[in-house]
Amino acid sequence: METLDEIDKTILRMLQHDAKVTTKEIANHLGLTISPVYERIRRLESVGFIKQYVAVLDKSLIDKPITTFCQVSMRYHNEAFIEKFEQEVQELEEVQECYHMGGQVDFLLKINIRSLDEYHDFVKYKLSKIDNIGVLNSTFVLKEIKHTIAYHF
Amino acid sequence: METLDEIDKTILRMLQHDAKVTTKEIANHLGLTISPVYERIRRLESVGFIKQYVAVLDKSLIDKPITTFCQVSMRYHNEAFIEKFEQEVQELEEVQECYHMGGQVDFLLKINIRSLDEYHDFVKYKLSKIDNIGVLNSTFVLKEIKHTIAYHF
DNA sequence: ACTGAAATTGTGCGAAC
DNA sequence: GTTCGCACAATTTCAGT
Numbered sequence: 001m002e003t004l005d006e007i008d009k010t011i012l013r014m015l016q017h018d019a020k021v022t023t024k025e026i027a028n029h030l031g032l033t034i035s036p037v038y039e040r041i042r043r044l045e046s047v048g049f050i051k052q053y054v055a056v057l058d059k060s061l062i063d064k065p066i067t068t069f070c071q072v073s074m075r076y077h078n079e080a081f082i083e084k085f086e087q088e089v090q091e092l093e094e095v096q097e098c099y100h101m102g103g104q105v106d107f108l109l110k111i112n113i114r115s116l117d118e119y120h121d122f123v124k125y126k127l128s129k130i131d132n133i134g135v136l137n138s139t140f141v142l143k144e145i146k147h148t149i150a151y152h153f
Numbered sequence: 154m155e156t157l158d159e160i161d162k163t164i165l166r167m168l169q170h171d172a173k174v175t176t177k178e179i180a181n182h183l184g185l186t187i188s189p190v191y192e193r194i195r196r197l198e199s200v201g202f203i204k205q206y207v208a209v210l211d212k213s214l215i216d217k218p219i220t221t222f223c224q225v226s227m228r229y230h231n232e233a234f235i236e237k238f239e240q241e242v243q244e245l246e247e248v249q250e251c252y253h254m255g256g257q258v259d260f261l262l263k264i265n266i267r268s269l270d271e272y273h274d275f276v277k278y279k280l281s282k283i284d285n286i287g288v289l290n291s292t293f294v295l296k297e298i299k300h301t302i303a304y305h306f
Numbered sequence: 307a308c309t310g311a312a313a314t315t316g317t318g319c320g321a322a323c
Numbered sequence: 324g325t326t327c328g329c330a331c332a333a334t335t336t337c338a339g340t
Contacts, residue, residue: 004215012215015208019172022333036308038335051209054302055168061202062157062165062306067252069261086298093305098298099220105292108222112304139258145239145251149207149302151265152246153215175316189325191318 002047007032009153011040012049016150019053056149064112067096067141068119070127072107075134082106088130094122105137155200160185162306164193165202169303172206209302217265220249220294221272223280225260228287235259241283247275258290 004012007030014021014029027037044050059065074081082100085107089098097110113119119138128136157165160183167174167182180190197203212218227234235253238260242251250263266272272291281289 002214012208012210016210017207019206019208024333033309034334035310035336039307042335047214048211049214051211052170053172053206053208054170055165055172055206056204056302057165057169057304058201058204059304061155061200062304064304064306069252069254090299095299096304097300099222099294100296100298101222101292102295103292107298108292108294139254139256139261141252141261142255143253145253145260146243146248147250149209151210151212151215151217151249153217177316186326187317188319188327192324195318 004049008040008044008049011037012044013150013153015041015050059112063114066113066115066119067144068111068113069139069141070109070111070123071105071135071137071139072109072127072133073104073135074106075132077106081132085130085132092122092126094118094126105135157202161193161197161202164190165197166303166306168194168203212265216267219266219268219272220297221264221266222292222294223262223264223276224258224288224290224292225262225280225286226257226288227259228285230259234285238283238285245275245279247271247279258288 010030011026014026023034023038023041026041027034030037041050059067072085074085086098086100089095089107089109094111094113095109096112099108100106101108111119111122113122123136123138127133163183164179167179176187176191176194179194180187183190194203212220225238227238239251239253242248242260242262247264247266248262249265250261252261253259254261264272264275266275276289276291280286
């Protein structure tokens with residue numbers, strides 16, 4: 001019920017590379033008819049293997065060319081402060097990703113913005129306003145070498 | 154020709170949250186008919202605003218529960234070595250993302266794998282085999298706080 | 307679980323304003 | 324740049340095996 005056979009895996013592999021492949025194309029590729037493939041896709045969606053279908057946009061064209069990684073360490077490490085930080089980060093539109101990390105750094109944030117000016121404002125007026133932040137260290141992406149949403153499995 | 158009006162932006166915002174919204178739904182939301190919306194989507198695809206449509210999978214369910222960030226610094230910084238590294242990273246299936254960074258660290262890699270054992274093997278047999286790597290520093294994701302593919306614009 | 311087919315809905319495109 | 328309408332294709336459902 002929660003395991004995948006090779007047919008399921010093929011379906012998932014195809015969909016994560018191109019969500020627009022038709023059920024028919026997948027079925028042909030598998031040597032099946034449409035119906036079983038259709039029902040498997042429905043199942044993979046409802047069980048949660050497929051979380052969502054999205055269009056991936058070009059971030060430079062929509063005017064968010066700059067990516068930075070921001071390492072944040074808290075001053076005090078109690079539950080209340082950490083939870084507060086996690087909540088506030090959700091609201092920050094510039095934050096594309098946020099991870100609670102092991103090691104010296106508590107959180108790693110991936111930020112996308114229009115300009116360095118905007119990043120300055122983001123740090124000054126938004127990020128640093130959050131309580132209990134100790135160290136804050138930003139590094140800038142010079143070039144994106146690889147970025148894939150599809151997993152290899 | 155390469156600028157976006159508010160209609161285009163609305164279309165892109167809807168598609169990056171749900172690639173399965175129909176042209177009709179977008180048209181209704183905008184108070185337009187299907188055709189103009191259809192043609193705008195085609196244009197946004199061909200001009201490159203929309204790079205691809207993908208299904209987003211649950212990484213734990215497909216057995217890649219562990220995410221690590223790996224900071225890599227090169228020993229010597231000449232063009233040939235850097236290009237070699239960038240090429241080899243493309244081939245590594247475990248590497249989800251790779252960025253050339255400003256600052257002390259040259260590259261930041263985001264890795265997804267099944268187990269710590271597998272990470273050990275990855276570093277030992279794949280990553281460290283690449284020539285000219287100096288420092289290599291791994292940090293583990295304890296919890297994913299936020300992760301969105303959609304940009305706020 | 308898979309087949310085949312029917313009903314429904316969406317896509318893709320031409321003509322016209 | 325938008326509307327309308329039509330032919331085609333894809334989705335969704337269902338009886339049958």
